[in-house]
Amino acid sequence: MSIHIGIMGAGAIGVYVGGRLAAKGEAEVMLIGRKPLADAIAEHGLTLREFDHEDRVDADKARIDEDVRALSSCEVVFCCVKSGATEETAKILAGVLEPGTVVVSLQNGIRNPEILCAALPNNPVVPAVVSFNVIIREGAVFQRTTSGPLIVESRPGGQDQRWVDALRAAGVEVDEVRPLASEQWTKLLLNLNNAVGALSGAPTRDMILSRGYRRVIAKLLDEALDVLDGAGIRPAKFRGVPLRVMSFIMKLPTPVVRLVIRAQLRVDPEARVSMWTDLERGRPTEVDVLNGEIVRVAGEHGGAAPINRRIAELVHEAERAGAGSPNMSPETLLRALEDD
């Protein structure tokens, strides 16, 4: 019998993962989201675009419902809302889920699983890290723009998780580790560059291939690594590379970085960080659970993280201005960060 999987927050990640499951018929998928996307999928069907091919999913297999009660029959629910919506979403889920329904957080940031756990005492909550990116294009096209697995926390004793099997059978690369915390911190450290992508307006690939923007990213990363060291937090290596080495590589000349990226990571030339999309659409960003988390940890250990604090302020200024990305050059951004 196929497993019932719910997607709470059908956006870039939720529709991509839910769509993958639905495409292969590996699960009965219930997507909860907003009407504009529901209409787009109803009109065009769903397209899942990969680096080298695309898959079409019929509209009736990827229908988005607005009524969250549809999740009550699910055995597993993937929480795919932005971090700012987790608390409200947790309360909504508490009102509809059966005890025992597994809730998997596919969100960035460290604290979402805790928030879900607190509101859902009768549901096992599993943290996960999505290490690839997805963008939404016109016509209900969901395009994966970077490579990487879904990393999930394995269950104590290595018991099977049926939904993990379903994901793998649907072609999603899944790594299982326990505990997940060091992977979550690594993802957070890598996401510190989202603020740079948002403020620069540069596609991810151009940002990484710009020595000036890399200098900014390395400053954010170095400061964050010092903060985590002070707090006794040990992030995992990223694809075998310690994050201190990543920071060192960031400071090298661009041709060397180009070679390293080619060996390590596929990035679509059009990929942009989702924080840029948030600014462009006038939506709140997740900067407070990324750079803001570093500031918080620093504060808890009697230190400070002025560069991460300042870049979070710049993102908030851009949110308030409501005019999209301020398209800051590397020089302007560096000056603004040193302007304290």
Ligand SMILES: NC(=O)c1ccc[n+]([C@@H]2O[C@H](COP(=O)([O-])OP(=O)(O)OC[C@H]3O[C@@H](n4cnc5c(N)ncnc54)[C@H](OP(=O)(O)O)[C@@H]3O)[C@@H](O)[C@H]2O)c1
């Ligand atoms: N996009 C990526 O490539 C990527 C990669 C790795 C991790 N992540 C993480 O995954 C999480 C989701 O990101 P995303 O980019 O997929 O966000 P997204 O595109 O904004 O998707 C979330 C969707 O959930 C909807 N939603 C929120 N509350 C809802 C409710 N109560 N009922 C129905 N729909 C609701 C949102 O609608 P409204 O906007 O109208 O509220 C939005 O359409 C974030 O934590 C992000 O950091 C994303």
